[in-house]
Each structure stands twice: as structure tokens, then as C-alpha cells.
Amino acid sequence: MDSTVPPKSRKLPTQAIGAKIFHFCNIISLFIMLSSGLQIYNANPVFGGRAGLHIPPLFTLGGWLAGGRHWHFAGMWLFSLNLLWYGIYVLITRRWRHRFVNINDIKALQKTQNSKRLSYAWHRIVYTAIIPILLLALFTGIGMYKPAQFPWIVDMFGSWEALRIVHFSSVPSVILFVLVHWQLGRKAGGEQLTESMFW
Numbered sequence: 001m002d003s004t005v006p007p008k009s010r011k012l013p014t015q016a017i018g019a020k021i022f023h024f025c026n027i028i029s030l031f032i033m034l035s036s037g038l039q040i041y042n043a044n045p046v047f048g049g050r051a052g053l054h055i056p057p058l059f060t061l062g063g064w065l066a067g068g069r070h071w072h073f074a075g076m077w078l079f080s081l082n083l084l085w086y087g088i089y090v091l092i093t094r095r096w097r098h099r100f101v102n103i104n105d106i107k108a109l110q111k112t113q114n115s116k117r118l119s120y121a122w123h124r125i126v127y128t129a130i131i132p133i134l135l136l137a138l139f140t141g142i143g144m145y146k147p148a149q150f151p152w153i154v155d156m157f158g159s160w161e162a163l164r165i166v167h168f169s170s171v172p173s174v175i176l177f178v179l180v181h182w183q184l185g186r187k188a189g190g191e192q193l194t195e196s197m198f199w
């Protein structure tokens, strides 16, 4: 199916099984990474140190620092293998050619008055943008996980504190993404599109 065509002029989507699996694993792994990451953060908040801003226990996973680390390091395998598998899937099925934002979407943003087409263009921009955000979480996470093996990752960010802040920025980015992605998906393809991503 050519996804560069706005939704109005095509049959509403049945997502491929690969996309559904990716979506499910992403939701589970992101939930684990967010909540266990916030548990780790609470042990020594990057914003203000031990007396600094703490996250309420309702939003954390693991109970204490070691528990949070266990969840985070177990979840990182699901998170990164899921991302890797999606990359291979997009390459093999050649979905990379039409799945992501392209020049037609940018033109649509500049020219079209059609609100459906506009939502659709934004939808594609937003779900394309999450990929570099997730890769950055992975990259900075590897730098924090194995600083002795990858000291150049820490050096790239200037300091350990800066690396922590960039890694932490995945939390607001992911939360914002989920909210905007959900709303734009509904606007672009209605409940049917959202549901087709799961069942």
C-alpha cells in the first residue's frame, strides 16, 4: 500500500503483522524503560542531587535503585532487539521507501488546505522523528552502561552529567511522542487506524 497517498483516497489500513508486533513490544519495553529509569533517577536526581526533584513512587518501577537497575537492564534487551528487528523488517520489506516522512508531506504542509492531509503529514513527521529519539536513548544508554568500553560516547557529550541529562531527555520526549502520536493517528485515520496497529 502506498502510504504517501492521503488517507481519504485509500482503503483504511490493515497493518502488517510485523508492525503490530513492533508496536506491542515497544509499548511494553518503553513502559519498563521509563518507569525503571525514573527509579534509577530517584537514587541521585540529576536535577538538584539527593535533595533535588524526586519522582513519586507511582511512576517508578523496581522499588529501589538495584530493583530499578534490574528492570532497566532487562528491559534494554527487549527495547534494543525490538528496534533492531524493526530496522531489519523495514529494510527487507522495503517499507523504508514509503513508510517515513518524505517531500510530499513537506509540500502538503506548505500548500494544502485539506485538514486531513495536514494531520496525515504531521503524523508521518512525528512517527519518523521518534526513531532518532529512540536511537539516541540507546546510544546514550550504552555510554552509561559500559563507560569503560565506550569512553568516547561519554567524551562526545562533554561530561558524565551532560550524558545523563541527554539520556534523561528520552523521558519527556517519549511521553510527548506517545500523546501526540496517538492524537494524530486518530485524526489521520480514525479509531480504525489506531485499532489496526494492535489487532
Ligand code: HEM
Residues within 6 Å of the ligand: 030, 033, 034, 036, 037, 038, 040, 041, 042, 044, 045, 046, 069, 072, 076, 079, 080, 134, 137, 138, 140, 141, 142, 144, 145, 146, 164, 167, 168, 170, 171, 174
Ligand atoms: C526510551 C528508552 C529509555 C528511557 C526513557 C530511559 C530512561 C532512563 C532514566 C530516566 C535514567 C536515569 C538517569 C539518571 O538519573 O542518571 C536512566 C539510566 C540509565 N539507563 Fe536508560 N532509558 C532508556 C533506554 C536505555 C537503554 C536502551 C539503555 C542501555 C543500552 C539504558 C541504560 C541506562 C543506564 C546504564 C543508566 C544508568 C544506570 C545507573 O546509573 O545505575 N537506558 N535511563
